[in-house]
Amino acid sequence: MNAEIIAVGSELLLGQIANTNAKFLSKELATIGVNVYFHTVVGDNRNRLKNAVEIAKKRSQFILFTGGLGPTKDDLTKETLAEIVQRDLVMDEESFQSIKAFFKKMNRTMTENNKKQAYVLAGSEVLPNDTGMAPGMVFTQDDITYMLLPGPPSELEPMFKKYGKRSLLKRLGKCETIESKVLRFFGIGESTLEKEIEDLIDRQSNPTIAPLASDGEVTLRLTVKHSDKRKRKELIDQLEGEILSRVGPYFYGYDETTIIDEMAKLLQVKSKRIAAAESLTGGLFQEELTSIPGASHWFQGGIVSYTNEVKIGFLGVQKETIDTFGAVSKQCAMEMAENVRKKMKAHIGISFTGVAGPSPLEGKNPGTVYIGISIDGKTPEAFEYHLFGNRQTIRRRAVKVGAWEVLKQLKAE
Amino acid sequence: MNAEIIAVGSELLLGQIANTNAKFLSKELATIGVNVYFHTVVGDNRNRLKNAVEIAKKRSQFILFTGGLGPTKDDLTKETLAEIVQRDLVMDEESFQSIKAFFKKMNRTMTENNKKQAYVLAGSEVLPNDTGMAPGMVFTQDDITYMLLPGPPSELEPMFKKYGKRSLLKRLGKCETIESKVLRFFGIGESTLEKEIEDLIDRQSNPTIAPLASDGEVTLRLTVKHSDKRKRKELIDQLEGEILSRVGPYFYGYDETTIIDEMAKLLQVKSKRIAAAESLTGGLFQEELTSIPGASHWFQGGIVSYTNEVKIGFLGVQKETIDTFGAVSKQCAMEMAENVRKKMKAHIGISFTGVAGPSPLEGKNPGTVYIGISIDGKTPEAFEYHLFGNRQTIRRRAVKVGAWEVLKQLKAE
Numbered sequence: 068m069n070a071e072i073i074a075v076g077s078e079l080l081l082g083q084i085a086n087t088n089a090k091f092l093s094k095e096l097a098t099i100g101v102n103v104y105f106h107t108v109v110g111d112n113r114n115r116l117k118n119a120v121e122i123a124k125k126r127s128q129f130i131l132f133t134g135g136l137g138p139t140k141d142d143l144t145k146e147t148l149a150e151i152v153q154r155d156l157v158m159d160e161e162s163f164q165s166i167k168a169f170f171k172k173m174n175r176t177m178t179e180n181n182k183k184q185a186y187v188l189a190g191s192e193v194l195p196n197d198t199g200m201a202p203g204m205v206f207t208q209d210d211i212t213y214m215l216l217p218g219p220p221s222e223l224e225p226m227f228k229k230y231g232k233r234s235l236l237k238r239l240g241k242c243e244t245i246e247s248k249v250l251r252f253f254g255i256g257e258s259t260l261e262k263e264i265e266d267l268i269d270r271q272s273n274p275t276i277a278p279l280a281s282d283g284e285v286t287l288r289l290t291v292k293h294s295d296k297r298k299r300k301e302l303i304d305q306l307e308g309e310i311l312s313r314v315g316p317y318f319y320g321y322d323e324t325t326i327i328d329e330m331a332k333l334l335q336v337k338s339k340r341i342a343a344a345e346s347l348t349g350g351l352f353q354e355e356l357t358s359i360p361g362a363s364h365w366f367q368g369g370i371v372s373y374t375n376e377v378k379i380g381f382l383g384v385q386k387e388t389i390d391t392f393g394a395v396s397k398q399c400a401m402e403m404a405e406n407v408r409k410k411m412k413a414h415i416g417i418s419f420t421g422v423a424g425p426s427p428l429e430g431k432n433p434g435t436v437y438i439g440i441s442i443d444g445k446t447p448e449a450f451e452y453h454l455f456g457n458r459q460t461i462r463r464r465a466v467k468v469g470a471w472e473v474l475k476q477l478k479a480e
Numbered sequence: 481m482n483a484e485i486i487a488v489g490s491e492l493l494l495g496q497i498a499n500t501n502a503k504f505l506s507k508e509l510a511t512i513g514v515n516v517y518f519h520t521v522v523g524d525n526r527n528r529l530k531n532a533v534e535i536a537k538k539r540s541q542f543i544l545f546t547g548g549l550g551p552t553k554d555d556l557t558k559e560t561l562a563e564i565v566q567r568d569l570v571m572d573e574e575s576f577q578s579i580k581a582f583f584k585k586m587n588r589t590m591t592e593n594n595k596k597q598a599y600v601l602a603g604s605e606v607l608p609n610d611t612g613m614a615p616g617m618v619f620t621q622d623d624i625t626y627m628l629l630p631g632p633p634s635e636l637e638p639m640f641k642k643y644g645k646r647s648l649l650k651r652l653g654k655c656e657t658i659e660s661k662v663l664r665f666f667g668i669g670e671s672t673l674e675k676e677i678e679d680l681i682d683r684q685s686n687p688t689i690a691p692l693a694s695d696g697e698v699t700l701r702l703t704v705k706h707s708d709k710r711k712r713k714e715l716i717d718q719l720e721g722e723i724l725s726r727v728g729p730y731f732y733g734y735d736e737t738t739i740i741d742e743m744a745k746l747l748q749v750k751s752k753r754i755a756a757a758e759s760l761t762g763g764l765f766q767e768e769l770t771s772i773p774g775a776s777h778w779f780q781g782g783i784v785s786y787t788n789e790v791k792i793g794f795l796g797v798q799k800e801t802i803d804t805f806g807a808v809s810k811q812c813a814m815e816m817a818e819n820v821r822k823k824m825k826a827h828i829g830i831s832f833t834g835v836a837g838p839s840p841l842e843g844k845n846p847g848t849v850y851i852g853i854s855i856d857g858k859t860p861e862a863f864e865y866h867l868f869g870n871r872q873t874i875r876r877r878a879v880k881v882g883a884w885e886v887l888k889q890l891k892a893e
Binding site for chain 1: 487492493494495496497498499500502503504505506507508509510515516517518519520521522523525528531532535539692694756758761762763764765766767769770771773775776779780781782783784785786787789790793794823824825837838839870871872875
C-alpha cells in the first residue's frame with residue numbers, strides 16, 4: 068500500500084509553519100509498514116487542491132489529508148473532496164453534539180459557521196476529535212482509502228493514535244500483525260553500536276533492525292510480523308536480549324521515552340529529591356524537569372548562578388576555587404553541586420558549568436562542559452565532556468549528559 | 481511566477497525529520513513576492529523523482545530542489561534532472577578545489593566518491609557552498625528556472641541568502657524592487673488589531689498589509705514595490721506611522737525579533753540587571769534569557785523555587801503569606817520578586833507563580849498566572865493573567881507576558 072500525505076493550508080506555503088504533521092504521520096505509518104512515497108502541500112485553493120488529489124489518485128492507494136476542516140470559508144478540504152468522489156456532506160449528529168458541548172465548556176456562544184464542522188462525507192467512518200471540534204473521517208472508494216484529519220497537531224496526533232491508526236490497520240486487514248519496539252541508547256556512537264551487532268544486522272529478517280542516530284542518541288527499531296501475539300513478543304524479546312547482552316550498559320529505555328523521563332521515574336521510585344545549580348545551561352535542565360507533570364514529587368528547586376557574583380555570594384562557592392581553577396572547572400562544578408544539594412535539602416545535587424560559546428571562556432573552548440554530582444553521604448564527583456555544536460546544541464546536549472550521569476548513579480545505588 | 485519546492489530525501493518520508501527547508505524557502509520567497517503553490521517531498525528514488533519533476537514542469541515556472549546533492553549513491557537529484565533537461569554533468573573546477581580544501585581543513589583524506597559533488601549541470605550558474613561541500617546551481621530552460629540546493633539547513637540557508645536569492649531576483653528582473661518589513665505586536669488580539677486598522681487594510685495597494693497571529697502574538701507584514709529605494713522607505717514609513725498612531729502601545733519590534741530580545745536590548749542599553757524567581761515556569765524564563773550570547777551583561781541569576789519548602793526556607797517568602805493567600809497568589813508573586821532581586825543584588829526582580837496544569841492547584845484552574853515585578857526603589861507589583869493551552873503552552877506564554885511586563889516598565893522608566 069503506497070501512501071501520500073496531502074497537507075492543505077496556505078500558512079505552510081507562506082513558510083509560517085513547517086509541515087510537522089507529515090513528519091508525525093510518516094513516522095507512525097512507517098511503524099505499521101505503510102510506505103509513504105509522497106508528501107504534497109497545497110494552499111487553501113479549490114482548483115489546486117483538486118489537481119493535487121487527481122495526481123495522488125493515480126499513484127497512491129492511501130491518501131491522507133491534513134487541515135482544512137475548520138469553520139471558515141478558507142477550509143475546503145472535505146468540500147473539494149466531496150466533488151471529486153461524488154459524495155454528499157451530511158450532518159453527523161454526534162459530532163454536532165460534541166461541538167456544542169465544546170462551546171459550553173469554554174463558556175462561549177456557538178456561532179453558526181461552527182456547525183459546518185459537523186458535516187462529514189456520506190458513508191465515511193467518523194473519527195472523534197477529543198481535543199478540538201472538527202471530526203476526522205475515513206472511507207474507501209475504488210480501492211483507494213481516504214483519511215481526513217484536522218490541521219492542529221494537538222488534535223491530529225491524538226486522533227490518529229487513538230482512532231485513525233486502528234481504522235487503517237482494520238482496512239489493511241493486518242490488524243495486530245505488525246509490532247515494533249524501539250531501544251534507546253546513550254553514550255555510544257552509531258557506528259560503534261552497529262559494529263557490536265553487525266552480525267545481527269546482517270542476518271536480520273523477522274524481526275528487522277533499523278538503527279537511527281539523532282541528537283546525540285542512537286535508537287534501534289525492532290519490527291516483527293506474525294499473526295500470533297505471543298510469538299511476536301517472543302521474537303522481539305529474544306532479539307532484544309541478544310542486543311542488550313552486548314550493548315546493555317548504554318541502553319536506557321524504550322520507545323518515546325527520554326533520558327530525563329527515565330531519571331525522573333527512578334527518582335520517584337527511589338523517593339529521592341534532586342536540586343540543580345546551572346551556569347552553562349541557564350535553567351534548561353530545571354525547565355526540562357518541570358515540564359513533567361508532578362515534578363514537585365522529586366524535584367526540589369535550584370539556582371541559576373549565571374555570574375560569579377551569584378556563585379560566590381549566593382551559592383557559596385569559595386572565591387579561592389574560582390580564582391585558582393576558574394568557574395569552568397571540575398572543582399567549581401563539585402562545589403556548586405554540593406552546595407545546592409545542602410541549601411535545597413535534597414538527596415542529589417547536580418551542577419552544570421562550561422562554555423556554550425560562541426566565544427571561548429577562561430581559555431577554554433566552546434563545548435567544554437563540567438557536570439558536578441553530589442549525593443548525600445558521598446564525596447562529590449565531576450565529569451568532563453567535550454560537546455560539539457552551536458550554543459543551543461551544546462546546552463541541550465549538556466542537559467542530556469547530566470541526566471545520564473544521574474541515571475547511572477541512581478541505577479548503581 | 482509560480483514556484484514549487486521539491487525536497488528529495490527518504491528521511492523525510494520516514495518521518496525522521498520535518499521539511500524545515502520548505503518553510504525557510506517559502507518564507508524567503510514570500511518576502512520577494514514569489515508565490516509558492518506546492519511543496520512536494522519525494523524519496524531517493526529516480527522514477528518517483530522523475531514523475532514529480534514532470535508534474536512540476538506543467539504547473540510551475542520556478543522549481544527549487546533541496547537535497548540529494550551529496551557524495552553517496554543515494555544522492556541522485558542532479559543526475560535525474562540531467563536526464564530530464566538533457567544536459568551533461570560537468571566538473572566545476574572551483575567547486576572541486578573548495579571540496580579539496582574542505583578535507584584539508586578537516587585533516588581528513590578525500591575519498592573518491594566526494595569528487596561526484598563537484599559535478600554540475602552544464603551551463604548552470606554555480607552557487608558556492610561556504611559551509612559545506614556540495615555546490616548549488618541555477619539555470620533557466622524553456623521558461624522554467626531550476627535551482628538546486630543542498631539538503632542540510634546549515635548549508636542551504638546561507639547559500640540561498642547569499643547567492644540563491646540574488647540570482648533569482650536577477651532572473652526575475654526585479655532586483656531590489658520589493659521590500660518588506662514586519663511589525664510585531666503583543667497584548668492585543670488579531671481581530672481587535674484588524675478592527676483598529678480596518679480602513680487601512682481595505683484600501684491597501686502599495687504597500688500591502690498582511691496580518692498574522694501566532695503563539696499569542698500578532699504581526700503585520702508591510703510589503704512595498706517600487707524601483708526607487710528612497711521611495712520604498714518613504715511609503716513604508718508613512719504606513720507604519722499611521723498604524724503605530726493607532727496601536728502603538730502594543731508594538732514591540734521589527735522583523736525577526738522577540739519580546740525577550742527587546743527586553744534584553746533595553747536592559748543592556750539602560751545598564752540594568754535582572755534576576756528571576758520561577759515556580760510555574762521552572763527555569764524557562766532564565767533559559768530563554770541565557771540562550772542569548774552575552775546575557776551575563778544584564779542577567780544576574782535566579783532561583784527555581786519549585787516547592788514551598790524552597791520558597792520559604794531559601795527564597796524567604798513568609799510562611800504566613802503562603803498560608804493565607806496560597807503560593808499561587810499576587811502576594812506570593814510580589815514577595816518572590818522582591819526577595820530574588822535583593823538576594824541577587826539586581827535592579828529588577830521578576831517572579832512567575834501559577835498553575836501550568838494539567839490539574840488545578842490551590843483551587844485555581846490551569847492557566848492562572850501571577851507575574852511579580854520588583855524594581856529597586858519602587859513598591860513591588862503583581863499582574864494576574866489567565867492563559868489558555870496545555871502545560872507547555874501556558875509556561876511559554878507566561879514567559880512572554882513576563883518579558884512584556886518588564887519591557888513596559890523599562891520603557892516607562
